[in-house]
Amino acid sequence: MQEVYDFIKKCGTYYLATDDGGQPRVRPFGTIDIFDGALYIQTGRSKEVSRQIHEDPKIEICCFDGNDWLRLSCEAHADDRIEAQEHMLDGYPHLRKMYTPGDGNTEVFRLSGCKAVFASFTAPPRTVEF
Numbered sequence: 001m002q003e004v005y006d007f008i009k010k011c012g013t014y015y016l017a018t019d020d021g022g023q024p025r026v027r028p029f030g031t032i033d034i035f036d037g038a039l040y041i042q043t044g045r046s047k048e049v050s051r052q053i054h055e056d057p058k059i060e061i062c063c064f065d066g067n068d069w070l071r072l073s074c075e076a077h078a079d080d081r082i083e084a085q086e087h088m089l090d091g092y093p094h095l096r097k098m099y100t101p102g103d104g105n106t107e108v109f110r111l112s113g114c115k116a117v118f119a120s121f122t123a124p125p126r127t128v129e130f
Contacts, residue, residue, distance in 0.1 A: 014063035018052040076109035
């Protein structure tokens with residue numbers, strides 16, 4: 001899990017894919033955290049991505065560091081604990097202009113059933129599951 005976190009953090013921006021009633025939706029994201037022994041992402045409860053994840057928790061994350069890429073398949077489940085929201089926002093203080101723990105809009109998702117595939121053009125894919 002730490003290796004996946006470090007790679008995503010290094011990339012800065014990753015692309016999150018959800019399903020919207022049979023239509024794939026992909027958008028750039030930038031939050032990643034390790035809290036309580038799991039990977040977490042963050043968004044606003046008022047956003048379409050939140051609704052899509054609640055309706056179908058299966059998501060994929062993809063990012064590229066210029067040489068290698070990562071594809072992470074997992075399920076995302078909302079964690080309403082204030083502590084989880086606080087921990088996430090501590091790592092991204094610039095988001096506190098838009099989000100406050102417990103404000104009813106800040107939402108963090110715990111990632112589970114993770115399968116990460118590291119790939120490049122010069123080496124065979126390597127899979128990590130957690």
